[in-house]
Amino acid sequence: MAQEIYHRTDWGYASNEWGSVYVNAELSNELYKRAANYENSWGSDQTLNAINKKASIILLPTAYEKDTIHNVKPSSAPFGDMTLIQAGTTTRVNESGLVASNTTDIPRIDYSKGEGAILSELATTNQIRYSEDFSNVLWLKTAVTLTSSTGTNPRGESATIYAIQGAPSQGGLEAAMASGASGNGVGASIWARKKSGIGTADVLIGGGSLGNPTTVTRTVGANWQRITFTSTGYTGTSHFFVKPVSILAADTIEIWGAQMEKTAAGGQAGRVSSYVPTTSASVTRARDNYLNGGDTTLIGAQEGVFYIEAATFANIGSKAIALSAANSAANRVVIFYSNTSNTIQGRVQASTSTTIAINGTVTDNTDFNKIAFKYKSGDLALWINGTEVATSSTAFTFNAALSELAFDQGNGTLHMDGFVKSVAVFKEVLTDAELAALTS
Amino acid sequence: MALHIGKYEFNSEEQAKEKIEWLGTETNEEGETYPTHNHTVVELGSEGTKYLVDVLWNNLDLEEDGSVDHPHGWKTYSVDIDTEGIHSFLGLSYQDLKI
Numbered sequence A: 001m002a003q004e005i006y007h008r009t010d011w012g013y014a015s016n017e018w019g020s021v022y023v024n025a026e027l028s029n030e031l032y033k034r035a036a037n038y039e040n041s042w043g044s045d046q047t048l049n050a051i052n053k054k055a056s057i058i059l060l061p062t063a064y065e066k067d068t069i070h071n072v073k074p075s076s077a078p079f080g081d082m083t084l085i086q087a088g089t090t091t092r093v094n095e096s097g098l099v100a101s102n103t104t105d106i107p108r109i110d111y112s113k114g115e116g117a118i119l120s121e122l123a124t125t126n127q128i129r130y131s132e133d134f135s136n137v138l139w140l141k142t143a144v145t146l147t148s149s150t151g152t153n154p155r156g157e158s159a160t161i162y163a164i165q166g167a168p169s170q171g172g173l174e175a176a177m178a179s180g181a182s183g184n185g186v187g188a189s190i191w192a193r194k195k196s197g198i199g200t201a202d203v204l205i206g207g208g209s210l211g212n213p214t215t216v217t218r219t220v221g222a223n224w225q226r227i228t229f230t231s232t233g234y235t236g237t238s239h240f241f242v243k244p245v246s247i248l249a250a251d252t253i254e255i256w257g258a259q260m261e262k263t264a265a266g267g268q269a270g271r272v273s274s275y276v277p278t279t280s281a282s283v284t285r286a287r288d289n290y291l292n293g294g295d296t297t298l299i300g301a302q303e304g305v306f307y308i309e310a311a312t313f314a315n316i317g318s319k320a321i322a323l324s325a326a327n328s329a330a331n332r333v334v335i336f337y338s339n340t341s342n343t344i345q346g347r348v349q350a351s352t353s354t355t356i357a358i359n360g361t362v363t364d365n366t367d368f369n370k371i372a373f374k375y376k377s378g379d380l381a382l383w384i385n386g387t388e389v390a391t392s393s394t395a396f397t398f399n400a401a402l403s404e405l406a407f408d409q410g411n412g413t414l415h416m417d418g419f420v421k422s423v424a425v426f427k428e429v430l431t432d433a434e435l436a437a438l439t440s
Numbered sequence B: 001m002a003l004h005i006g007k008y009e010f011n012s013e014e015q016a017k018e019k020i021e022w023l024g025t026e027t028n029e030e031g032e033t034y035p036t037h038n039h040t041v042v043e044l045g046s047e048g049t050k051y052l053v054d055v056l057w058n059n060l061d062l063e064e065d066g067s068v069d070h071p072h073g074w075k076t077y078s079v080d081i082d083t084e085g086i087h088s089f090l091g092l093s094y095q096d097l098k099i
Helices: A006-010 A030-034 A041-045 A432-439 B013-022
Strands: A057-059 A063-065 A082-085 A090-093 A099-102 A117-120 A124-126 A139-141 A144-152 A158-166 A173-176 A184-194 A201-209 A212-220 A225-230 A239-244 A253-266 A282-285 A289-291 A303-312 A319-325 A328-337 A343-350 A354-361 A369-376 A380-384 A387-392 A404-406 A418-426 B003-010 B025-027 B033-035 B040-047 B050-058 B087-089
Touching: A139 A144, A158 A239, A184 A201, A184 A212, A184 A239, A201 A225, A201 A253, A212 A225, A212 A239, A239 A253, A282 B040, A289 A404, A303 A319, A303 A328, A303 A432, A319 A418, A328 A369, A343 A369, A343 A380, A354 A380, A354 A387, A369 A432, A380 A432, A387 A432, B003 B013, B013 B040, B013 B050, B040 B087, B050 B087
Parallel strands: A282 B087
Antiparallel strands: A057 A418, A082 A289, A090 A099, A117 A418, A124 A253, A124 A282, A139 A173, A144 A158, A158 A253, A173 A239, A184 A225, A184 A253, A201 A212, A201 A239, A303 A369, A303 A418, A319 A328, A319 A404, A328 A343, A343 A354, A369 A380, A380 A387, B003 B050, B025 B033, B040 B050
């Protein structure tokens, strides 16, 4: 089994030692030449190292600049890079684990899940006002004592840090949503840490009506961590809630960056996406729109393998990554996250009328899963995490050349909502052994 | 990418949803209905007798004189305020981008 990461052969310098190519950045590394920003090289370097056949496109969370996320391969034109359209600013968790602001149209490499991944999100609104100022009167301090001090916030900046200590009576730190849920799922989140002393402290976080929240218990230590609550279905939630489980002074917790977001559609479980800071108004972050990647010379016209390693924000709700002909659903190869929980679908739509869909199940769509969809007329297969989970022998013929890679279902709708760690496109089908290696 | 922000007060939630749906939706085999446009529509909910909606318009069609206008059926319900209002889009100013 080849252990040389094959895209490295396109670069002017190679070494037998993993990652050393990046240390020698002044050499002819095409990514360095093309990209204004470059990070996460070590993690990406070890991806896709087991396949002998050459991929025509490899996208890893490494190189980017305004408006563009760079493919690792090809390293010469046509690059097949995707354009990013993103309106307004955003935030991400950077390589140091700190919350960082991000300006318009800069792709985000986010480390929320511990490893760098391209962050592609739907629009969301933080319904909580004064997300960092818990002294504001909109925050109801029922059965908690609020104090403040100067400290380092999750951005790594010196700032006023608020702390809450529990009190015996029922209640907690609560805030009304600017617009309550009416059938929407909700996701609540806040950064928290134990204020002092050794060990950990338990924290209740959740949402519901005022004084009557549904909560989960999270455990925090001395370092900032984002704790979350997601509803399991639709809710009528109107308030955010957080409180230490213990009333002891030693279990006082510091908090920062509260957020409550509603799902766009009713009947869905809640989701927690990247942080949207607020003051006096609720604030909406616009959607990421990755599109117009690929090229007809880089995508197999009638056969190939489409591979992604990705995780979604929610375990339910359709979202997709696709290869398509001219940004149309008429001819496309799609990896769908289904509206059925724990379900991933490989779909070919050919010449408009022929649709072939094969499904596989995973433990959770919110985990990173390695998914390969082999497409060839009469020979389709969906591989997930090392196992062939579904096949089809249905014949098909594309009547237009596949030309575009996009983080949507191929026609500019059902955009990806989650983390993408890698994408690869092969212009020929791979053997079962290769598909197993690719997805293991 | 030309961005504009509009603020609207509809007479009811039903009226607002009708206008939003008019912007374009499709429904897939799994019964999910989703937008087919690139605008960001935020329903802020009821305020008194009105139902408030903010929209980040993305690449609206240009008029003959090069200006942009609200999509058909929206202008009647638009409001013009002197502040950013009760809702904003992260990193974007309503005062700078108001339609």
